[in-house]
Amino acid sequence: MPALLTLITHNWYDIRDLSNLSGKIEQLIRDANGPGWLVFVVSALLGAAGIVSFIGVAAIINIWIERRVVGRMQSRLGPNRAGPFGLLQPVADAMKLMQKEVLQPKVADGLVFSLAPIAFTVPGILVMAVLPWGRNMALANVDAGVIFILALTSLGALAVFAGGYGSNNKYALFGAMRVIAMLVTYEIPSVLALLGLVLFSGTMNLSGIVLFQAKYWTPLLLVQPLPFIIYFISSSAELNRTPADLAEAESEIAGGYHVEYSGMKFGLFYAAELINAVSVSAIIATVFLGGWWFYKLDEVVPGWMIFIGKIYAVYFLFVWTRGTLPRFRIDQLLAFAWKWMTPMAFLNLVLVAAEVLIWNETGVSAGLVLPLYAVINTAFAGALIVAWVKVMGPKFSRFPERLRYYSQIDVPSLPAVAPRMDEGAPGLTEGRSA
Amino acid sequence: MPPDLLLAAIRLEHVLVLGALLFSIGILIALSKRNAVGVLMGVELMLNAVNVTLIAFARFVVSPRPLDGQVFAIFVITVAAAEAAVALALAVAVYRHRETVNIDEIDLLRW
Amino acid sequence: MPLKSEPVEVNIGPQHPSTHGVFRMVATIDGERITDVRMVVGYLHRSMEKLAEERTYTQNIPFTDRMDYLSAINSNLGYCLAVEKLAGIEVPERATVLRVIFSELQRIASHCMATGAFINDCGAWQTPVMYTFRDREKVLDLIEMTCGARITTNYIRIGGVAFDIPDEFLPALDRLVNDDLPQRFDEYDRLLVGNEIILMRARDVGVVTPELAINASLSGPMLRSAGIAWDLRKADPYCDYDTYAFDIPVGYNGDSYDRMVIRIEEMKQSLRIIRQAVHRLTGGPHKTEVPLALRPPEGEAYARIESPKGELGFYVVSDGGPAPYRWHVRAPSLINLSVLKEMTVGQTIADAIVTLGSIDINVGEVDR
Amino acid sequence: MPHPATVTLAGAVVAERIRGALPGAVREAADGYTVLDPARMYEAMAFIRDDEVLDGKYLVQLCSVDQVTRIDVVYHIASLAQNHIFEVKVPADHEHPEVASVAPLWVGATLQEREAYDLMGVRFAGHPNLTRLFLWDQFPGHPLRKDFLALPGGQKPGLSQFPKQVPGQTGGEFRPRLPGSGE
């Protein structure tokens, strides 16, 4: 490497891997022979400060990105008044929420009502601590990292229920019960989808998975497309984002679980939704797109910058579905999870297990076997989805019959008395669905 | 009682005392709650206490395979999950037939 | 033994994001299923029929704007036809063609609003509403060019129309009708009609059988979605509608999905009518002279037109005085609501919202 | 085959058709409308709806007109199949108007009858739930009646200089009475 480059690499000021910086600070404390636990506390604080600052900034930027992108999708400009290109709009929103009065209904359950937003934000932030931001920049290199992430996302369900139940209002209770039913149902497909990846990469440690992808030069998205689709849909359901934002379905139950919240409590709920969205897209970026690694690029560009780029790529997918798709009904959503996603995830798990077995037994070189597996898995995913649609697809005809056009009025002679609705009045089309 | 009871070290006895405490609170809840779901909460707490002691043994006590304590703990967790599911289903079914989950009123074997 | 759950009464109340105005539906629900629906109206009741008895025939025209404020020109047209029928006034040729052009433009604007609001009730995050509103704005600009107002136009007068069209109106109309809106409506077809989630949410939701449709005197898209080809522009032609060539789209199942598709097709048919009407514009006066305090002969008249919501009728009774003795409006939105109970009972709350969106009521017209 | 344009049946045609089946039902047949005898009005309406020739399956609209000496309930009934429409009137007493309800025959009539009851005070016997549609329940009086907000001299409100500042005018009946004090 040219002389200049060596000057800035592998020294404490090398920003490609911030762990050098924290390592230098710990070295300073040890030289000044401070107490053992001080090092532990300082490095934890450093890591936590880094993550919380990223989350604070990311939440603000996400509000702006979401409103601008959805605005562009709806052929309108999106916020552009406050600050250049509307950049200060989220700041204005935050300030507005901060100085708004926090109302609490008299009949509300005080303890639960005020704890819910906090309990909803905590899992979102904790997940970030486990993710690898750089080569050895994981704040908490938990060995069972994948299970840790799943455990935290399941905690969020309770917090949302507490919010809905605490505000003691019919619509909020609707939202709360829907959330509980939905989150529990969608936990199973997401567990199975991630299990497929853990099986393939052999470790549950997230840094391990990223190193696996770096070693074999393939992001796991290419090798296993079906778990990506399943995990994306189930996590968008767990995040209550369209097409599954049933918990706070404005047009039906007017705001769902956070209908009684106002002021900063509502602000915390709104920020928590965005923080959870960022953390889920960070998980997808780490596990499917290979976190901080990008084909030699991470030697030059700092790893965590690539990681943040991937986070926002995945986040755009969430915003895209939110901008275009209408909402499911609660029973369709649950049926989709039980009858479609869980069986598909099981079948995928079986296939991946077989592939891993063959790979380990025969010991074939990765260069040959990974592209082969990629092709097999993609074909399998496509075939499975098409077959499933044929078998379980909705009963009414795929594309509706075109309308009939009359140039003159034509009223069929019908009995005057309208037969009772429940006797199944013989409508014009016998092809009515069950 | 040995002097270093609470001092700067965790000994097996400290964790076992914690487990015992949790276990007795579990008994208190299980026996004194009027609502069936309350009793189940007590039972869950007792199972948790047992798990704590198992993990403590795995960590501190001499054994050919030290991880057996943790394997046992995981089996206890799965059994607890199954038991909770069936017990709560039972509570809901009883409620549907007898309109109540109040334990004092559910005292006949057949009604 | 069924699961014990006390019926809960939920107010889909006056302040609700998707009840298209101050309309309240009290639903008794068991879990998510609705067991009984009771609707409460009257929040926007301005007793127009009483006020109309105090004012002359010409002064009553602004009332019709504020009834169905989404299709003001159609309401004006209905009232003026009734008074012209009562007083036997002849309307010049140019005025009739202008009336046809503007009522069809207003129909496109109203159907744009209805389709956008319906998809928004299905849960799409305001995206379709933005598209349909963008097109509605273009139509409103044209209306504002001639009538001076976007919503309460007060454009059609007894015996003709208020103002003649400015010079730049026809080129703007030609640009809109021939090369702008047709692509937009094809875009709706691709975006909305084939969308699987809307299919799942709207198919077989809020079903009306043909017999019930006739018995409950429904009209407009509600009637045509049940499979009955009935359109007043063909059945009882006013303003020479029988000389225009256009089709009536008719549905199959009478559910919310058919109603949405019918409204999109009707917008396309309106474009066809406007294209034919533009070629018929002849010279001549745009209205006949009508005395301000018109005193029609004693008697009564009932005239009806095909407004976007359905059959809008005006029953005017005159006692020879300057003010109508009795002024009754047949409001299609109110009468289309008489089957609300049959359509929503047994389905979930989410379906009830979708059904209400597909009926496309206008509370100004319901309460009058 | 339906007429190309809607035909308005003359009152005589409708009256003669009804007299054929129910002799005493029709009271008078003017050129534009037919007046039915309020007592036998329900069977006449049922006959109109089920008759082959009249084929009155579609109730276009229903409203009430205050003719000072009596209150007319006006029905416009049409047949979509044959594309014709005709008008039927039923007179009712002015002080206590009482007419048989047609809600059992046409579902569309339920809301319109509630509106007629609310604004004009016409009671419809046999209506599923005859309550006020627009106004709140304790509203005193029925606004569309000519004698509502009448002046002390019983002057018919019209355009001729509606006196603005007559002291007794706004006091009048409009002050909401306590519930239970009767109409």
Add this chain to the structure above:
Amino acid sequence: MITDTGIVVAFYVIGITTVASALMVAAVRDLIHAVLFLVLSFVGVAGIYVVLSADFVAVAQILIYAGAISVLLVFAVMLTPAGDRRNSETAFRAPAAVLAGLVLAVTVFVIYDTNWRIASHGQFGATAASLGRAFFKPYIVPFEVASVLLVAAMVGAIALTQEEGEDGAA
């Protein structure tokens, strides 16, 4: 014997919060509050597992107890009548307390009476992999029996709560 102060402090803090929230489950009036405090104690117990270097069991505890069983409890509480949601006690409150005290006294005496053979190995490393091997080498039979048990529990729960009308048709 774990001696470094960070972990000892953590152990005492988590221990106290767990015991406190367990007591609150008994004391608090509303049943939903009791469930939430129970969840807090579950998370506290998971913290204690981390202190005793059982990281996989800690994460499994959060996933199963705090994630799933608490939701089961919430569903059960919501499905039963609102009337019974007061966390009230039966007549056996006093005898139950006495019995709990006795059990506590006996176990504490036994804990301090027996001389445990303390092992010398320190913290375990990452336990997930070795746990997995343990499940498939020495404990393969209980592992299969556990899966059968779980299926039986699921079928039993569904059968118990099935209403006569629903014959499982969609």
